[in-house]
Amino acid sequence: MSQRIIAVDDSDIAQDFINATLSDLGFEDVVSFIDPRAALSAIESDEATADLILMDIMMPDIDGIELCARIRALEKWSDVPIIMLTSRTDMGSLSEAFLAGANDYVTKPFNRIELQARMRSCLRLKSELDRRRSGESRGIRRRAVQAFSEATVPSLFGSKAGFQGSLMSLSSAMQKDLGLIVFKIDGDREQLDATGTQRQELQRLVAGLFGKVDIPARDSLAHWEDDLFVYGSLHADRAQLEARARQFISAVAEASASVKEGWTSRPLSVSACIVPPSDGAVAASLAQGIQGVETAGKTGAAGTICFAADEIGYPPENGQH
Template sequence: MSPRIIAVDDSDIAQDFINATLSELGFDDVVSFIDPRAALDAIESDEAAADLILMDIMMPDIDGIELCARIRALDRWSDVPIIMLTSRTDMGSLSEAFMAGANDYVTKPFNQIELQARMRSCLRLKSELDRRRSGENRGARRRAVQSFSEATVPSLFGSKGGFQGNLMSLSPAMQKDLGLIVFRIDGDRDQADAARGQRQELQHLVAGLFGKVDIPARDGFSHWEDDLFVYGSLHADHAQLEARAQQFISAVAEASASVKEGWTSRPLSVSACVVPPSDAAVATSLARGIQGVESAGKTGATGTICLAANDIGHLPRNGQH
């Protein structure tokens, strides 16, 4: 079944072009809005549903930046990918758009291959995030994550939205030179961290330990969600990224903290998945890293560093470090 796409653009000509382009790319379930306020009303009232939103930046009454922020404020729409449509004359607005919660952008007139790649990358990332959340109490988890993010992360890391915005605002050439490390707190989140309060304490503790590790000024770090952290670095090869990942893993191990598991306890540890620079879109690299570190966690090994595969679902054997 084709993903449902919402397209918001105040130009009839642009809407015709968007629909024709999406049809050629195999996206046949498209809901178009000329009026951004009508789009917001439909979204807020649950009259509209979508797997991805394409949104023009420059629109009357409500521009794309405000519309994006209003949509992101809705809990049920917080994970729906939003790709901004921008002309080269309003590229300066992209930083604001990313801070409002946009995932990616394409410039007008569209290159079909680029648009398809960015859409599929965003849909792939959403699918991976949805997969890892299945079976969890979404409402309780969100409250814990929101509390953690507001209380601890800003003092140590950039926000998820700001980190994402910084990544996506890189030039295409710089994006190809971007390496990522995805960290995950080890342990079964349903069993070992059954108490939500303890889970939040662990995230706080790991954030504090990560914050003590010196990193180059050009690098960035963010609490991504729940038990995931994401690190980004330019001009770092695989070996350098692996060495950096080991620094953070060692910082947690050297703290000698423990996690209660029923009547017993285990050492607190984190695992990492290294995603070296490549031609892949940033969203694709993030999805690879998330699945990689999830797969590493399922092996039962702790303090593991894995290398993300080129194709999600085909990961190399994890290495113990």
């Protein structure tokens, strides 16, 4: 692969692991920085170039959130994907990271396949943005983005990269009118008694059930990653988003499918976290939704609906899913 990767992490052990993992994945052009200030200096002076940045959140002097924000303030680096590396105990910083301009995150210790998938998703998005810029004049691009933004978030069941690309095409005003629902397949993903293939089949099953729910043409549904799905809706208020979430939860519950966990099985169900439209950044809203549904899935009953703004859970009306 020809892409250059910058890795910023103050741990020598972490850097060795990152470099070994990237080498296994075919990324040979890797520039490592132990000192975040040195990384920022090299980036600001144009001594360093990159197609993607991997960045630890917890670092001395300048943490990953501040470093991300400073990099995003540089015009040449505004579109370079940044993936945050975070421990499971530091998930609360993700909202700040997304507000600072991060594209995605991976939890430590990260899975090689997961890291590869997220890097490829970010690199594909970056490549598509570069292609559009090189092939279109400024006026044509502006008209295309405006027409797309005024029309819709794509109605097709899409990918994470496609969903991200759609959000980036929305105007600032449209983003403030966008409501989100983040769905998660219930259960502890680490304890689920299933192989990678079985987990993918489970995700395809839920995707198929979601696909049977009628949604407005202006809305979008995408498989975000692993057991997470994201729904975007323009001009929908809190009550409308809750009603939509219940439709998807009911569609899964009515299928009466089961999931094997150890020696027992449980009914297949999904939980949801609703993020109503707000003046905040869409990336921050997504982070809130992901955090909310992760918490709801662990502490609430199956089929829980929560709201990111107030974290109040609402168990389903029928008491089943």
